[in-house]
Amino acid sequence: MNFVDLPVPLEPTYDRSPRTIKDLCKEHIKAITLFTICIVIIIILLAVSMCLFLTPAKKNVAVLPMKSITLFLDYYKKLYITDYDRIVMFSPDSIEKASIIIGKDSIRLPILDKPRSIFVDVDENLYVLEVHFDFKEEFYIYRVWYWSKNSTNGKKLLEGNGDCYSLYIDKYMNIYIPENGNHRVVIWYAQQQYQNFSIVAGNGTSGSELNQLNEPYGIYLDENNDKFDLYIGDVKNRRIQKWSLNAAEGITVVSNVNYPMQIASDCHDNFIVWNGDALKLYNSMLTTGLDGIYLLNNFYSGAMGYDNKNGAVYICDMTNNKIIKFSIEGEILLHNTKEAPTA
Numbered sequence: 001m002n003f004v005d006l007p008v009p010l011e012p013t014y015d016r017s018p019r020t021i022k023d024l025c026k027e028h029i030k031a032i033t034l035f036t037i038c039i040v041i042i043i044i045l046l047a048v049s050m051c052l053f054l055t056p057a058k059k060n061v062a063v064l065p066m067k068s069i070t071l072f073l074d075y076y077k078k079l080y081i082t083d084y085d086r087i088v089m090f091s092p093d094s095i096e097k098a099s100i101i102i103g104k105d106s107i108r109l110p111i112l113d114k115p116r117s118i119f120v121d122v123d124e125n126l127y128v129l130e131v132h133f134d135f136k137e138e139f140y141i142y143r144v145w146y147w148s149k150n151s152t153n154g155k156k157l158l159e160g161n162g163d164c165y166s167l168y169i170d171k172y173m174n175i176y177i178p179e180n181g182n183h184r185v186v187i188w189y190a191q192q193q194y195q196n197f198s199i200v201a202g203n204g205t206s207g208s209e210l211n212q213l214n215e216p217y218g219i220y221l222d223e224n225n226d227k228f229d230l231y232i233g234d235v236k237n238r239r240i241q242k243w244s245l246n247a248a249e250g251i252t253v254v255s256n257v258n259y260p261m262q263i264a265s266d267c268h269d270n271f272i273v274w275n276g277d278a279l280k281l282y283n284s285m286l287t288t289g290l291d292g293i294y295l296l297n298n299f300y301s302g303a304m305g306y307d308n309k310n311g312a313v314y315i316c317d318m319t320n321n322k323i324i325k326f327s328i329e330g331e332i333l334l335h336n337t338k339e340a341p342t343a
């Protein structure tokens with residue numbers, strides 16, 4: 001029998017020093033530690049990337065002061081907001097920066113007691129309505145304070161009786177106040193240093209006749225071409241009344257309006273009406289049977305500001321403590337890029 005030489009097994013070229021149980025354990029622990037570190041790193045990386053992904057892009061949203069109940073948008077689109085006993089102003093070019101213009105932490109005096117309404121005229125003079133309830137006598141007193149532009153000291157312009165929520169200043173600086181509790185709108189004359197007032201709408205008895213009002217709240221004055229047409233949100237009568245200068249009675253321009261707390265108008269006879277939780281559009285040409293077009297719904301707010309040049313509405317969202325601007329912005333549909341032929 002021939003025996004074939006079996007090949008001699010080669011010596012392993014790598015070091016295979018014998019490993020003890022201890023060594024194996026050590027390696028095991030090392031592997032586990034490495035594995036754990038890797039997992040932790042992966043989790044951290046994932047978390048960081050998720051955070052980056054989920055965090056919304058930083059917008060320049062201003063942090064509002066406390067709770068705002070009213071706002072005013074002036075001619076220059078500066079936004080004035082009440083904050084308990086202060087008034088804060090936001091400028092359109094630096095909306096993230098607020099300036100406290102009246103009240104605590106401001107150089108302007110006096111400190112007001114929860115202002116109800118603000119009005120700023122085209123010369124940036126400021127008017128503030130403040131209302132007190134006299135518990136002893138059980139009636140309301142309202143006051144209008146005035147700060148001329150840049151002045152630090154306010155002065156009291158007038159004091160009247162009745163509950164009210166808004167004011168409007170015409171171009172002669174006369175002050176219109178819808179006294180909702182007295183069911184009338186009064187005008188205080190600048191020429192008489194606001195000593196005297198007259199009734200411009202309503203006869204003082206609540207009712208639904210054309211010479212009457214029932215809880216007027218919001219007003220809007222159309223003083224173009226010296227018309228002086230006063231539009232009134234006649235809340236309990238659910239209508240918008242128009243009273244022309246020296247008229248003995250009003251005309252109903254829109255009926256079936258739910259709670260017209262604040263009203264504004266655009267150049268097409270549309271009325272933007274804020275009723276406390278919805279914003280609606282009414283047209284005076286379509287007076288009956290229509291309940292308005294919803295622009296916004298379920299939005300509890302204290303006030304509305306309307307920019308009738310751009311059709312933007314500013315809402316003071318009291319539930320969420322936010323001021324929100326809704327705007328209809330145009331887009332370019334057609335654009336002729338060719339230059340006009342030269343003659």
Ligand SMILES: *[C@@H]1O[C@H](CO)[C@@H](O)[C@H](O)[C@H]1NC(C)=O
Binds near residue numbers: 149
């Ligand atoms: C108000 O202050 C501004 C800037 O400080 C100034 O330019 C302006 O002339 C002042 N206006 C009035 C009416 O004093």
Ligand SMILES: *[C@@H]1O[C@H](CO)[C@@H](O)[C@H](O)[C@H]1NC(C)=O
Binds near residue numbers: 192193195196
């Ligand atoms: C206020 O009205 C009364 C009566 O109309 C008038 O006598 C008085 O002079 C007026 N006051 C001012 C400051 O104009």
Ligand SMILES: *[C@@H]1O[C@H](CO)[C@@H](O)[C@H](O)[C@H]1NC(C)=O
Binds near residue numbers: 204205207209211212
């Ligand atoms: C207001 O007008 C109504 C209806 O014409 C009338 O009944 C009421 O007495 C008037 N009120 C006053 C104070 O004149």
